[in-house]
Amino acid sequence: MKTSSRPNLHVILLHYPVVSKNGDIIASAVTNLDLHDIARAGRTYGIRSFYIVTPVRDQLELVDKIVSHWVSGAGAVYNPKRREALSIIRVSESFEAALADIAAGDKVYPKTIVTSARKRPDSLQVNAVRDMIGDGDPYALVLGTAWGLSEDFLNQADYLLEPICGQADYNHLSVRSAAAIMLDRLLGN
Amino acid sequence: MKTSSRPNLHVILLHYPVVSKNGDIIASAVTNLDLHDIARAGRTYGIRSFYIVTPVRDQLELVDKIVSHWVSGAGAVYNPKRREALSIIRVSESFEAALADIAAGDKVYPKTIVTSARKRPDSLQVNAVRDMIGDGDPYALVLGTAWGLSEDFLNQADYLLEPICGQADYNHLSVRSAAAIMLDRLLGN
Numbered sequence: 355m356k357t358s359s360r361p362n363l364h365v366i367l368l369h370y371p372v373v374s375k376n377g378d379i380i381a382s383a384v385t386n387l388d389l390h391d392i393a394r395a396g397r398t399y400g401i402r403s404f405y406i407v408t409p410v411r412d413q414l415e416l417v418d419k420i421v422s423h424w425v426s427g428a429g430a431v432y433n434p435k436r437r438e439a440l441s442i443i444r445v446s447e448s449f450e451a452a453l454a455d456i457a458a459g460d461k462v463y464p465k466t467i468v469t470s471a472r473k474r475p476d477s478l479q480v481n482a483v484r485d486m487i488g489d490g491d492p493y494a495l496v497l498g499t500a501w502g503l504s505e506d507f508l509n510q511a512d513y514l515l516e517p518i519c520g521q522a523d524y525n526h527l528s529v530r531s532a533a534a535i536m537l538d539r540l541l542g543n
Numbered sequence: 544m545k546t547s548s549r550p551n552l553h554v555i556l557l558h559y560p561v562v563s564k565n566g567d568i569i570a571s572a573v574t575n576l577d578l579h580d581i582a583r584a585g586r587t588y589g590i591r592s593f594y595i596v597t598p599v600r601d602q603l604e605l606v607d608k609i610v611s612h613w614v615s616g617a618g619a620v621y622n623p624k625r626r627e628a629l630s631i632i633r634v635s636e637s638f639e640a641a642l643a644d645i646a647a648g649d650k651v652y653p654k655t656i657v658t659s660a661r662k663r664p665d666s667l668q669v670n671a672v673r674d675m676i677g678d679g680d681p682y683a684l685v686l687g688t689a690w691g692l693s694e695d696f697l698n699q700a701d702y703l704l705e706p707i708c709g710q711a712d713y714n715h716l717s718v719r720s721a722a723a724i725m726l727d728r729l730l731g732n
Contacts, residue, residue: 375622387719394720395720398710398714398715399709400711435713518727519732520584520587520588520731521731522587524587524627526587526628527580528579528580528584531719531722533720534720534723535724537709542710542724543710
């Protein structure tokens with residue numbers, strides 16, 4: 355039996371396979387501020403790495419260019435705090451490649467925790483997930499861009515985290531805001 | 544003595560007076576995604592209104608143009624959920640004008656709650672602020688762009704909310720992420 359230790363949480367931001375406004379499976383475009391905001395929140399809450407997944411070669415190169423600017427280019431000198439945050443970013447051409455990359459470092463594949471804005475009967479409450487990741491084993495929290503992760507993708511994950519609900523009958527947060535709130539709920543003091 | 548009621552919270556995003564990287568007092572530029580992300584989080588958690596404050600006329604016009612597109616223009620048809628969020632946005636040329644506008648609706652000036660990423664001895668814990676705003680009186684949560692609200696500004700507020708701390712020795716969240724986390728902590732279930 356393991357004792358409680360520091361969570362070993364990775365965040366994966368998927369641009370494929372995600373759902374479009376019309377319900378089609380698409381590859382969405384990378385948004386610059388997703389990289390910055392989620393890397394900064396991830397660094398604040400002590401996640402291990404933040405994967406940007408897109409199968410589009412041009413987009414992979416764009417992410418590499420942005421990250422290089424802030425981690426080893428002029429941006430690193432201009433703003434060392436931003437360097438510290440963006441240095442946790444990794445890029446992968448597929449979800450499977452991201453998991454394999456995490457497994458290469460952690461010696462074991464991470465359990466996957468997916469997120470959705472819709473309520474589903476099989477989702478875990480945030481406190482249950484918070485307790486679970488306290489075992490120190492590697493976990494990957496997976497967030498979808500555009501209109502979210504596809505049904506097929508959600509069904510293949512190990513765990514589903516309950517959606518974020520506020521006070522109102524509205525839950526259309528940006529993925530940047532959702533990531534920040536989830537990290538605060540899962541890893542905040 | 545008042546009974547607990549639904550919080551009457553407004554959010555004010557200041558672009559002046561804020562601090563630059565070098566510590567100077569500046570008027571910062573409006574960031575499009577600040578409007579979208581904080582309006583969406585604000586709508587999710589049931590805030591009453593979201594004020595964008597800038598003294599720069601061109602910037603005020605830009606915000607008006609963006610908000611009009613999503614609230615009454617082509618964007619409202621394309622994405623009614625975005626319309627619902629951005630309809631809580633108001634624009635003001637000064638902090639005082641924003642407070643007066645809130646007072647015009649609520650019949651009383653709101654108490655001001657300011658935020659800072661730095662630890663200060665006189666800050667209130669989030670649970671104390673959460674309890675306080677449960678009285679149903681109007682409160683304005685004030686967030687600074689750029690490198691944050693100026694010292695003078697912080698000292699003039701009614702209350703100071705403690706900074707968001709994660710697990711790590713790093714607290715450089717974007718204002719979008721900080722707003723989302725604060726609203727979840729103050730108004731989440």
